Amino acid sequence: MIDDELKERIKSIVGEKNFTDNTIDLLSYSQDGSEAEGTADAIAWVTTTEQVSELMKLANEKRFIVVPRGAATGLSGGAVASQGLIMDFSRMNRILEIDTENLTATVEPGVVLADLNNELAKRGTGLFFPPMPASDSVAQMGGSISENAGGVRAVKYGVMSDWVLGLEMVLPTGEVIQEGGKTRKNVSGYNLIGMISGSEGTLGVITKATVGLTPIPETQLSALAYFNTTENAGKFIFRLFKSGLNPSAGEILDANTLQSVSNYTGMTFPECGAMILVEIDGDKEDVQRRLKGLEELFKEFKDAGYLLEYKLAWDPVENFELWQARKSALPSMTQIKPTVIIEDTTVPLDKIPVLLKSMEQLAKKYNLLIPCYGHIGDGNIHPNFLCDPRDPDEFARAHEAIKEMGATVLGLGGTVTGEHGVGTEKKMFMLAEHGQNKINLWERIKQAFDPNRILNPGKIFD
Amino acid sequence: MIDDELKERIKSIVGEKNFTDNTIDLLSYSQDGSEAEGTADAIAWVTTTEQVSELMKLANEKRFIVVPRGAATGLSGGAVASQGLIMDFSRMNRILEIDTENLTATVEPGVVLADLNNELAKRGTGLFFPPMPASDSVAQMGGSISENAGGVRAVKYGVMSDWVLGLEMVLPTGEVIQEGGKTRKNVSGYNLIGMISGSEGTLGVITKATVGLTPIPETQLSALAYFNTTENAGKFIFRLFKSGLNPSAGEILDANTLQSVSNYTGMTFPECGAMILVEIDGDKEDVQRRLKGLEELFKEFKDAGYLLEYKLAWDPVENFELWQARKSALPSMTQIKPTVIIEDTTVPLDKIPVLLKSMEQLAKKYNLLIPCYGHIGDGNIHPNFLCDPRDPDEFARAHEAIKEMGATVLGLGGTVTGEHGVGTEKKMFMLAEHGQNKINLWERIKQAFDPNRILNPGKIFD
Numbered sequence A, B: 001m002i003d004d005e006l007k008e009r010i011k012s013i014v015g016e017k018n019f020t021d022n023t024i025d026l027l028s029y030s031q032d033g034s035e036a037e038g039t040a041d042a043i044a045w046v047t048t049t050e051q052v053s054e055l056m057k058l059a060n061e062k063r064f065i066v067v068p069r070g071a072a073t074g075l076s077g078g079a080v081a082s083q084g085l086i087m088d089f090s091r092m093n094r095i096l097e098i099d100t101e102n103l104t105a106t107v108e109p110g111v112v113l114a115d116l117n118n119e120l121a122k123r124g125t126g127l128f129f130p131p132m133p134a135s136d137s138v139a140q141m142g143g144s145i146s147e148n149a150g151g152v153r154a155v156k157y158g159v160m161s162d163w164v165l166g167l168e169m170v171l172p173t174g175e176v177i178q179e180g181g182k183t184r185k186n187v188s189g190y191n192l193i194g195m196i197s198g199s200e201g202t203l204g205v206i207t208k209a210t211v212g213l214t215p216i217p218e219t220q221l222s223a224l225a226y227f228n229t230t231e232n233a234g235k236f237i238f239r240l241f242k243s244g245l246n247p248s249a250g251e252i253l254d255a256n257t258l259q260s261v262s263n264y265t266g267m268t269f270p271e272c273g274a275m276i277l278v279e280i281d282g283d284k285e286d287v288q289r290r291l292k293g294l295e296e297l298f299k300e301f302k303d304a305g306y307l308l309e310y311k312l313a314w315d316p317v318e319n320f321e322l323w324q325a326r327k328s329a330l331p332s333m334t335q336i337k338p339t340v341i342i343e344d345t346t347v348p349l350d351k352i353p354v355l356l357k358s359m360e361q362l363a364k365k366y367n368l369l370i371p372c373y374g375h376i377g378d379g380n381i382h383p384n385f386l387c388d389p390r391d392p393d394e395f396a397r398a399h400e401a402i403k404e405m406g407a408t409v410l411g412l413g414g415t416v417t418g419e420h421g422v423g424t425e426k427k428m429f430m431l432a433e434h435g436q437n438k439i440n441l442w443e444r445i446k447q448a449f450d451p452n453r454i455l456n457p458g459k460i461f462d
Helices: A002-014 A023-028 A049-062 A113-122 A140-146 A192-196 A232-241 A253-266 A282-302 A318-323 A324-334 A349-365 A392-411 A427-434 A436-449 B005-014 B021-026 B048-064 B113-122 B142-144 B192-196 B230-242 B256-263 B282-302 B314-320 B324-334 B349-365 B392-411 B427-434 B437-450
Strands: A042-045 A066-069 A083-089 A093-100 A103-106 A165-170 A176-180 A206-210 A220-226 A248-253 A275-282 A306-314 A341-342 A372-375 A380-387 B043-044 B066-069 B085-088 B094-100 B104-107 B164-170 B176-180 B204-214 B217-226 B249-254 B275-280 B306-313 B339-342 B374-377 B379-385
Touching: A002 A049, A023 A042, A023 B142, A049 A066, A049 A083, A049 A165, A049 A282, A049 B339, A066 A140, A066 A206, A083 A318, A093 A113, A093 A253, A093 A324, A103 B048, A113 A140, A113 B379, A140 A436, A140 B066, A165 A192, A176 A192, A206 A392, A206 B192, A220 A232, A232 A248, A232 A282, A248 A349, A253 A324, A253 A372, A275 A282, A275 A324, A282 A306, A282 B282, A318 A324, A324 B427, A341 A392, A349 A380, A349 A392, A349 B275, A380 A392, A392 A427, A427 A436, A436 B176, A436 B437, B005 B048, B005 B230, B021 B043, B048 B066, B048 B085, B048 B164, B048 B204, B048 B314, B048 B379, B066 B142, B094 B427, B113 B142, B142 B204, B164 B192, B176 B192, B176 B282, B176 B339, B192 B314, B217 B230, B217 B282, B217 B314, B230 B275, B230 B282, B230 B349, B249 B256, B249 B324, B249 B349, B256 B324, B275 B282, B275 B324, B314 B324, B314 B374, B324 B339, B324 B379, B339 B392, B349 B374, B349 B379, B349 B392, B379 B392, B392 B427, B427 B437
Parallel strands: A042 A083, A066 A083, B043 B085, B066 B085
Antiparallel strands: A093 A103, A103 A206, A165 A176, A165 A206, A220 A275, A220 A306, A248 A275, A248 A372, A341 A380, A372 A380, B094 B104, B104 B204, B164 B176, B164 B204, B217 B275, B217 B306, B249 B275, B249 B374, B339 B379, B374 B379
8 A cells, every 4th residue: 555655756866757646547557458457546647767767766665566567458456456456557668779870769658669670660770679569569578578578570570589689677675777778689687678578567666778679670561371171281381381481471260260250340351260461571683482482382282282372462452462361360350359368378389279279179069159260370360259248148158268378388398478578367277388487486586586476466476 | 524334324325336435536536627526525416316316315304414416527626525425416417318300309317418419420410419518529418407507608698597497306304396397488486406506516506407409500600810909809899799790709819829739739810919710500591691701701800900800610620710819729738737727797889998908907807827718609608717736826926916806897897707616716715706695695695495404515715
């Protein structure tokens, strides 16, 4: 609980205009992109590392909880606070440096991912920052690193942590730590960047990041194909990644998702098991050549009777068209039911068809709609549990089905989260996925960073 | 100290034939690839995870030190034990599975890196494991992950940790932990793989690893160029990485290294500031096309008067030839002086010329030979301090010069180790590089894993 005296001390650190404990403000900060909900005692918008350090020292001394928050686009409750202080980074959002000689950018945590890429384009650098979670038009750097966000391009370009070269962070006890810098490799001491990335704001508060940039590919072209069964789509996935065609995105939409998109957009699709969309980027000449290679692979699958139809985009306009079904997938579902619980199952590549099949069976068993789409190169499939909270029976069935989904995924050698994080929403699976020995180790690690459990406690594990 | 009773208990765990405390054996295990030296009390060759777990439990109970050891090709003393038990992995060396559908291999820690690639080739999988430290013909997986080894291909393919999908490890207290698996992405809980990779065997003992594989590129071709000054070589580095030519290796040899190679092999080189060697891999057609792009860039630098000569390898035979100078660099130096202290400085890309220049000045100041070569894409330059331990004055000057090198590198925003690790040999730089707050945090992390400080203590920090 943050009492009035503490509130005054917080105000004296961040300034009057960067503080609120107004009920409406607190309510509007009570959610993220998941079902999680909670109301903090106050919100502080920080603007400097010193403020973050001062606040953490105060919190550590007075034992109040601090929950760092970016744009709160997270899908697992990581940025939701049920007490204490929300530390908001949206006003600490300067691009501090773009260094074209070292192919790096140094940013404050509140910088929006797309804003960095827009600035890189505006300055004509010819460089870009590749990680592209679906929320990149609002998601902030600090939050995206803390959640180790992925996205459609992860198959070629990796996830956030693959691009973080340096971090400044404030420990829960207030010390400021510098880690890495502009060097491309670094094995000096324990790899704290690897540990902090994806730790969901439970170990330290990121106050600055230096990230790598890479030349913008000359072009992107895509192709899509409809497979008669998910099994045959699975066979294609294996061949695609062994082919060396090196796609920059590989997406799958199951039949239920296509149905949902069709209802929403009026687009029509052949009756099929699944659609696969593949993007290739690089130099124009090279992309054309690889797209032809992909066409050959499609033809082979068509001749075998596995593939029903395919389309190739030979120019940017056609390319844009091909992506419309994928981009409409999530919005289309919100038209069917008010609540879409987006799960984040990730399995070995060869288990994608089994996973899709078991989601179909789960939908039947629980009388639910569970359309699935996701990233085939990572085995990262998002089953979407559609339900209406005003229908308590359906709502309960959805949550029962999610539990069963967890057991299924772990049985396939997978994880319940490939890119969305654990937060509060996936904590229930942690014991089964990791075992008590590992959770005990996590607790000791948390203790090493945060002896008084004041920084975003209760996330990932209790 | 391991007394006779403990030795009997160790023997009962690993078997008589997997144990020795013979003085000659201990002496032959007293070094790695660095100057570090130390003699353990005994050596145990482990062959199963259970044995590792039993030994760690015993060590934790009886408080004796355990030092895990692979092929001990490390260059910073990480595998050298000055007391306690050496836990040797060379007999725990089975390739447990090659999974071509998921593009993964699961191996025991003693598997030699090149053996995995040979087996992948023998089975005709069309896949390979990219990380290629210079010692890959003997270096083992466990050691290479623990040191997070790099190598010439890191610029395109990354380092060991970029390829580790799953680990089985034994904690210093004996518990067996499973981390990750065959999934390509995973944000479930703290990223222990990121933390264990590069922790130099101080946090846990790796007993199994699942690593990613990727399709073998159809071909590799290379090109080399001689630049009049290191500054102009530096200008080329920047242009190369902004060009999008995406080299699979980029190496630099300074004038002193070329002189050393020339003395050793009889090869002749133009008088120059530095030689740069660039490798491009991929499909034949694409590689030829990109090699032409590289030629254009060379021509531009030649026209500007920055580049003296260049050579392009248009087929594998020519390619092999182009690499001979680079491959002879280290062997050539051992002909000049009996001791070659290989340093591992890593700086932002634009600081490579400054670093090379300051190594030249250092060589003059201390009357030493310090030829430099390294990986331009990572800013990872290896200054080689040549000296003769039988000349105490020279030996002392070399060590003084190394201290000054450390300060220089940190002043350039770099690190003293990009791929070789800290071990015992670079501990002296840790306070200056990381500060006391971070070292205190490392201590608390070490405590979380190893409360009794029995697993490879005294490495990285005291």
